[in-house]
Amino acid sequence: xxxxRSRGTVRTCDWTEHKAPRTATMTxxxxxxxxxxxxxxxxxxxxxxxxxxxxxxxGFSDMAPxxxxxxxxxxxxxxxxxxxxxxxxxxxxxxSDTKVVFTKxxxxxxxxxxxxxxxxxxxxxxxxxxxxxxxxxxxVPHWDPKIAASHAQGKHTPPEDIASSxxxxxxxxxxxxxxxxxxxxxxxxxxxxxxxxxxxxPPGVADDHGEPTEDLVPAVMDAAHRHSIKVAFHIQPYxxxxxxxxxxxxxxxxxxxxxxxxxxxFRSSTGRVLPLFYVYDSYLTPPESWAELLTAKxxxxxxxxxxxxxxxxxxVEERHKHxxxxxxxxGMYTYFASNGFSFGSSHQNWKAIKAFCDANNLLFIPxxxxxxxxxxxxxxxxxxxxxxxxxxxxxxxxxxxxxxRPEIVTVTSFNQWHEGTQIEKAVPKKTVTRLYLDYQxxxxxxYLELTRQWAENFNKEKDKWLx
Numbered sequence: 001x002x003x004x005r006s007r008g009t010v011r012t013c014d015w016t017e018h019k020a021p022r023t024a025t026m027t028x029x030x031x032x033x034x035x036x037x038x039x040x041x042x043x044x045x046x047x048x049x050x051x052x053x054x055x056x057x058x059g060f061s062d063m064a065p066x067x068x069x070x071x072x073x074x075x076x077x078x079x080x081x082x083x084x085x086x087x088x089x090x091x092x093x094x095x096s097d098t099k100v101v102f103t104k105x106x107x108x109x110x111x112x113x114x115x116x117x118x119x120x121x122x123x124x125x126x127x128x129x130x131x132x133x134x135x136x137x138x139x140v141p142h143w144d145p146k147i148a149a150s151h152a153q154g155k156h157t158p159p160e161d162i163a164s165s166x167x168x169x170x171x172x173x174x175x176x177x178x179x180x181x182x183x184x185x186x187x188x189x190x191x192x193x194x195x196x197x198x199x200x201x202p203p204g205v206a207d208d209h210g211e212p213t214e215d216l217v218p219a220v221m222d223a224a225h226r227h228s229i230k231v232a233f234h235i236q237p238y239x240x241x242x243x244x245x246x247x248x249x250x251x252x253x254x255x256x257x258x259x260x261x262x263x264x265x266f267r268s269s270t271g272r273v274l275p276l277f278y279v280y281d282s283y284l285t286p287p288e289s290w291a292e293l294l295t296a297k298x299x300x301x302x303x304x305x306x307x308x309x310x311x312x313x314x315x316v317e318e319r320h321k322h323x324x325x326x327x328x329x330x331g332m333y334t335y336f337a338s339n340g341f342s343f344g345s346s347h348q349n350w351k352a353i354k355a356f357c358d359a360n361n362l363l364f365i366p367x368x369x370x371x372x373x374x375x376x377x378x379x380x381x382x383x384x385x386x387x388x389x390x391x392x393x394x395x396x397x398x399x400x401x402x403x404x405r406p407e408i409v410t411v412t413s414f415n416q417w418h419e420g421t422q423i424e425k426a427v428p429k430k431t432v433t434r435l436y437l438d439y440q441x442x443x444x445x446x447y448l449e450l451t452r453q454w455a456e457n458f459n460k461e462k463d464k465w466l467x
Contacts, residue, residue, distance in 0.1 A: 001344055017352045022338050037174035113230060113264075114193035115455045115461070116365075117423075118335075118413040119184075120199045121175045121220065122210040124417050125158075129211075135172040137163030137209055137418060142380045151379040164417035165360035165377045166427035181219060184332040185227040187424060188414060195264050196224055197278055197410065200233045207236065221262045230264035231257075237281040243293040245353040247300050250277065250307050266310050268330075269361065275309040278333060280408075284314035287326040293330030303328075312365060315344035321356050337369020337412040338384045338423040339397065345398035354404040356403060366404065368397035369412040373420035373437070385420075390442060391450050398454045405465055409458060423447035 021325045062278050072432040124133025135158040143146040158172045173180045188196060201207065201216040224231050233253055235246070254275060257263050266276040282290070292298040294311055313319055313329040316336075322344075324332050332353070336345035343349055350366050357364035371388035374381055386393055401409050413421045420437070423446035439446045 022380075046292030050072055099226055107190070108352045108433050109190050110452075110459075111189060111194045111228060112455045114408045115193045115411065115451070116195040116197050116232065117186075117188060117191070117410055117411040117451075117460065118199065118367075118416065119196045119220075120413070120415050121213045121216050122199070122207060123173055123175045124211070125172055125414075126175040127179075128176045129303055132158045132172060132419070133174075134210055135159075135162045136166075137377050140378050154182060156376070161434055162417075163376050165376045165420050165437045166422065166426040167415065168415075168417065168422075168429045169425035176219075177214065177217060178219065178223075181223040182226075183365055184414070184424070185223045185229060187448055188225040188229055189443075190445065191411075191423065191448040192361060192455040193414075193451060195230045195232050196220070196414070197232045197234045199234050199280075200253075201238050202252070207240045217257070221257060221260050225262040227259070229262065231260075231262045231275050232264040232278065234278040234280060237284055238365055241285070243285060243289040244300065245427040246279075247302060247307075250302060250309065253277075254309075271419070272308075276312065277309050278312050278314075280327075280335070282327075282329070283316060283320050283323065287323045290329070298328070310363070311317060312363060315353065316342045317417070318349075320344070321353060321360055325360050325362065329362070330358065331365060333365040334367045335410070335412055336367065337397070337419070338371075338372040338386050339393075341372075341384050347397065350400060350404045354406070363405065363408070364406055365408045365410055366401040366406055367410040367412045368394065368401050369421045370394040370397075370423055371420060371452075374418060376420075377418045388439075391446060394447065394450055395454070398450075398458075402454075402458055402461055405461075423451055 009362045034380050051187060058310050066098070067402050068269075080089050095444045122134050124131060125135070126132065138155045141153060142151065145456050162172050170180055170183060175181075198217065198220060200217070201212065203216065205214075221231055235249060237243075258275070264276060265273045270357065270361060292300055296303045308387075311328075312331045313320070313327065314323040314335055315332040322330065331342075334342075334344040334350075334353075336342055338345060340346050344353070347368070350364075354364045370385040370391070371393050372384060375385065388394065398409070411423065413419075413423070415422050417424075425448070426437075427444055428437055428438040428440060441461045
């Protein structure tokens with residue numbers, strides 16, 4: 001019995017001795033497999049987030065039905081810079097008449113009048129306006145009460161809590177502040193954008209959350225002029241906007257600002273030099289009404305009059321391109337910086353839109369942006385957020401725009417802080433209740449620098465297109 005137990009013990013010991021290294025090996029293999037699975041899962045998650053950031057959402061075709069790319073027209077429109085106010089000897093014209101080259105200290109630099117940037121004048125602060133304006137924007141409730149009930153409500157409380165996911169280097173400023181205007185123009189000049197597209201409401205009229213700003217326009221024009229920046233007007237959809245009221249608006253703007261050195265004019269394909277106007281939410285007015293204003297046979301047509309211009313409509317849905325053509329507009333732009341948000345803002349549709357515009361002698365002006373996040377004012381809209389990815393999203397947008405060879409590229413935006421599309425300088429900021437997004441690991445001027453680099457690339461490419 002002892003022998004058997006000894007043998008059994010020996011056999012048991014032999015089995016245990018062999019089992020221990022095998023068990024350790026299997027444990028190591030399982031650990032490695034778990035690590036590999038975790039890394040693979042992390043890789044897949046990162047890839048999906050990257051695709052969400054850089055690609056449009058589903059639901060938009062690559063080409064509009066029946067549209068093929070028709071190539072470039074030879075009758076290229078050029079920009080007029082004869083009114084650029086710079087002292088003699090400070091600048092010389094480049095190979096393209098879309099830019100001015102300046103000399104400062106030991107280097108040359110350019111600003112480009114085919115790069116337009118959307119600008120907002122609706123901010124206020126207690127030091128200049130006796131209260132905060134727009135920085136204290138309300139949290140807009142969702143139209144579905146059930147969804148609205150699950151999100152925060154109320155207003156922001158500046159200066160620590162502002163209506164933005166980023167925090168401006170200048171703090172929650174006033175658009176009235178001359179120092180702010182000067183800083184803004186210097187930043188836009190540093191970004192090489194030659195045309196500031198000013199969000200505009202008629203005298204005494206404002207957006208739902210702001211106050212009238214028309215009285216600030218002369219100061220913007222003067223500040224822009226000091227930096228050789230031009231100003232175009234982005235006419236907003238104020239209550240009661242019609243084709244007739246638009247006639248009055250165009251007359252007012254042209255009469256009041258048309259002789260200012262900063263007033264922007266565009267040289268059309270016919271050689272006429274005319275003011276250029278962007279019309280936001282143009283689809284709210286039916287084509288037959290616009291045609292009364294924008295076609296030669298309209299009942300109160302401005303065509304061929306001293307108030308004629310280049311009028312650019314917003315394309316949101318695919319059907320809008322036909323409405324824009326029937327309305328008598330001269331072109332279309334896309335505005336939104338959220339790729340995939342609309343038919344017009346989806347990069348994959350720009351080739352088809354450009355082909356349609358070329359076939360109908362219309363301008364196509366794509367809009368690019370550094371990213372999009374509006375959850376500080378629309379907390380339920382996170383599905384339209386587009387992460388900046390340290391500038392890669394912006395560069396993807398810019399490359400998509402250049403690939404369709406546009407005459408003009410618009411940047412959304414310089415300072416639309418509510419929607420997180422700004423390229424204005426932002427800084428890291430943490431408060432008791434908020435942790436703001438920022439541009440790190442890059443510097444506050446990162447998106448200004450990227451804009452300049454791409455503006456230079458754009459003009460180099462345009463020179464090649466013309467060869």
